[in-house]
Amino acid sequence: MKGIITLTVMNRPGVLNRITNLFSKRSYNIESITVGSSEQPDISRITVVVQVENDKELEQITKQLNKQIDIIKVMNITNQAIVARELALVKVTAATQTRSEIYSLIEPFRGSVVDISKDSLVIQITGEAEKIEAFIELLRPYGIKELTRTGTTAFLRGTQKTQGTAKNFSIV
Amino acid sequence: MQKTALAERKGDALMKSGADILMDSLKKESVEVIFGYPGGAVLPIYDSLYDAGIPHILARHEQGAIHAAEGYARITGKPGVVIATSGPGATNIVTGLADALIDSIPLVVLTGQVATGVIGTDAFQEADVLGITTPITKHNYQVRNPKDFPRIIKEAFYIASSGRPGPVLIDVPKDMAVLAAEVDEDPVVNLPGYQPKLTPNYLQIKKLGEEIAKAKRPLILAGAGVLISKAHEELKTFAEQQHIPVVHTLLGLGGFPANHPLFIGMAGMHGVYAANMALSKCDLLINIGARFDDRLTGNLNHFAPLAAVAHIDIDPVEIGKNVPTQIPIVGDAKEALEMLIEQNSEKAESEEWIKQLHDWNKEFPLKYERVEDRLKPQYVLELLHQETKGEAVITTDVGQHQMWAAQYYGFNKPHAWVTSGGLGTMGFGLPAAIGAQLAKPDAVVASIVGDGGFQMTLQELGVIAELGLPIKIIIINNHALGMVRQWQQTFYNERYSHSLLHSQPSFVKLAEAYGIRAFEIHTEQEAKEKMKEAFALNEPVLLDFRVEQGENVYPMVAPGKGLHEMEGV
Incomplete structure (x- = not known):
């Protein structure tokens, strides 16, 4: 299963190294990790998408991360109402004949063209991971020359639906 | 050579070299002894140590220094302090750091580092000590400004000795020890992400009390956590009050007196038969400060199969990591035991059970054969x-x-x-x-x-x-x-x-x-x-x-076997 964990961390040297070390030490596979500044100075926010076997593994990771001195807060938001976004840049082959066809795909996905050359386009698209994957699949037949994705960044929505099963209890 | 930077006043501020500030900070932490070995990158630190008035033990190898510091820390409960130089000095203490982390021993380790200007250039005696030691320290620092010494030292001692103790390493680039800085007399610890929880949840303590009253075959498994939180008196009071027998982990030995009538013995791979059978047959297992290590549990599928498990540990990571736990109690062992003693819940009806355990100990004691003219x-x-x-x-x-x-x-x-x-x-x-x-x-x-x-x-x-x-x-x-x-x-x-x-x-x-x-x-x-x-x-x-070469350690739980399958009993 896929888990999404958000971290609030002190912006100090070596923090990212400590975090990735924890994942590799227990051989958990990081699918994506995004790091950036937050609303407070000296504090960064990190979103990690991780492949795990079960909830127990996810709980272990959460606890291990919580133990790190420079990590202020850890949240397992896998089963919560969240806003999750990722950005992808796709360089696709676009000859004159297919160009308008490609344009017609971009609009419903609310992508935008950020670079045009003689035989290719660079398209920027944002959204949840599934949307981006769907878009990439649609472009694939035209010939994708290059592709880069940022990985998911996420946080909780302002309002949480009340959940029947109280899964996210804490023993602390 | 003259001292690099003597204390001097610059305006109103007191200026000192990084190394002198470091020594003052160590003295503030009441450091009684330093174990170490000098070298190029720590020359400024050793120069300051020369007349700092802190005793220093010159080991013959850095590994010796750090193990000595571990021995000191185990006995006193205070952080052992180590100094090693950069590169090979630092890599020689790696084993000690890993040892201290896994056994929860408080250490504050200072390593030299090449000067900030040449870090990353493969300079003489340079090694990426932060990178090497990140997985084997509770926390590590690199000093980037000499004025940070007071804060970093204060934080390091606090982190090393509080919560679940462990080693903290401070990497000191040579120029940081030489440069003069304003002395921060009253450093502020800034650790928003580190708040060890000491006081257990009252409801969980109450729940454990109820389980004890119901139990017929209760058992305490006491680990090193009892010793670290200096809770041996409380453990004895609690076991006597509730009438619960005690087994120890390897590291827990001494937490409960071996000559006490409620003591069954050490459990685990080479534990006594009665202790391992106690774990296999108990209906309530109260783990106090042990981490259910594989050498203790044997095959987890056969571990304490009949028991409700309560686990008291200051480190939440340990609870439920290896053994499913019904009553998780996060907190300090001493505080948890004090709460349990005060609660004074109904005693377990454990007379028959205790008798059974003593019978096993009589029937299957530790044994070896004495042979004339041979030394066992x-x-x-x-x-x-x-x-x-x-x-x-x-x-x-x-x-x-x-x-x-x-x-x-x-x-x-x-x-x-x-x-x-x-x-x-x-x-x-x-x-x-x-x-x-x-x-x-x-x-x-x-x-x-x-x-x-x-x-x-x-x-x-x-x-x-x-x-x-x-x-x-x-x-x-x-x-x-x-x-x-x-x-x-x-x-x-x-x-x-x-x-x-x-x-x-x-x-x-x-x-x-x-x-x-x-x-x-x-x-x-x-x-x-x-x-x-x-x-x-x-x-x-x-x-x-x-001694005789062919003598083996028995009894033994073979790897992959459950605790109830002991050999050589």
Whole structure:
């Protein structure tokens, strides 16, 4: 299963190294990790998408991360109402004949063209991971020359639906 | 050479060199002794140490320094302080850091580093110490501004000794120790992400009380957490009040008196039959400060199958990590036990159960065969117990001698057992004894080592001789890496691949070369005489006990087996 964990961390040297070390030490596979500044100075926010076997593994990771001195807060938001976004840049082959066809795909996905050359386009698209994957699949037949994705960044929505099963209890 | 930067006033601010600020900060933490080894990158620190008034023990190898600091920390509960230089100095302490992390030993370790201007250029004696030590420290720092020394030192001591203790490393680039900075007299600790939880949840304590009242076969498993939080008195009161028998982990020995009627013994791979059967048959298991290590639990599918499990631990990570837990109690062992004692819930009806455990102990005691003219290692340990009344401080390496010490010494007092449990480090015992003796100058300290491990750190005999520390070095000499040999005999068809030490120096002559009195011992009679003689002397003595090579540690839970499937009972 896929888990999404958000971290609030002190912006100090070596923090990212400590975090990735924890994942590799227990051989958990990081699918994506995004790091950036937050609303407070000296504090960064990190979103990690991780492949795990079960909830127990996810709980272990959460606890291990919580133990790190420079990590202020850890949240397992896998089963919560969240806003999750990722950005992808796709360089696709676009000859004159297919160009308008490609344009017609971009609009419903609310992508935008950020670079045009003689035989290719660079398209920027944002959204949840599934949307981006769907878009990439649609472009694939035209010939994708290059592709880069940022990985998911996420946080909780302002309002949480009340959940029947109280899964996210804490023993602390 | 002149001191690099003497204290001077610049305007109103007091300016000092980074190294001088560092020494002041260490003094503020009441550091009694530093274990270390100088080198190029720490020259400014050693220059400041020269007249700082903090005693320094010059080890003969950095590994010796850090194991000595571990021994000191185990006995006092205070962080052991180590200084090593950059590059090879720092890599030589890696084993000690890993050992301290897994066994929860507080250390503050200072390593030199090349100057900030050349970090990352493969400079002379440069190593990426932060990178190397990140997975084996509780936390680490690199000083980037000399004015940060007071804050970093204060934080390091706090982190190392609070919550679940562990090693903290501070990497000091050479220029940071030289540069002058304004002295921060009152540093502010800024650790929003570190708030160890000490007070347990009352509702969980109440729930445990209810379970105890219902239990017929309750059991306490006491680990090193009891010793770390100095909760041995509370443990005794609680066990007596609720009438619950106690088994120990390897590292927990001494937390409950071995001669107490509720003590069943050490559990685990080489634990006593009654203790392992107690774990297999109990209906309520109360783990206090143990981490359910695989050497304790055996095959997890067969571990405590009938029990409701309560786990008291200051580190939430440990709860539910290996064994599913019904009553998780996050907090300090002492506070949890105080709450349980105050609650004074209904006693368990455990008379029959306790009788059963004692019957097992009578029926299946630890045993070995004494043969005339041959010296058995177990006999040496029993003799040591008699000679020291079970009250000596014992340090060991890892392996057969360690297990025999744990089985036969019989610890009646807490904070007297210094052994490498989790990491299983050969060469730990001798330097650890140096730290233990310095921590308790009046204590009787015996370092029990095998002939293999002894040769890994025997250079520290130089420190023992120089300081005249009255440590008794007891070599259980079977001319083999005994535990490796035992496993090869049992599981590898007696193919003794590189585990027999045919060629050895004379340990007696070696000790004498250092000016240490030494005896070679072959028989029980000699053992009795020399043991008495050695402990009557207030000076270091090395005793080389030539024991039988084929002797194995029993009973044993083979790897992959459950605790109820013991062999050699």
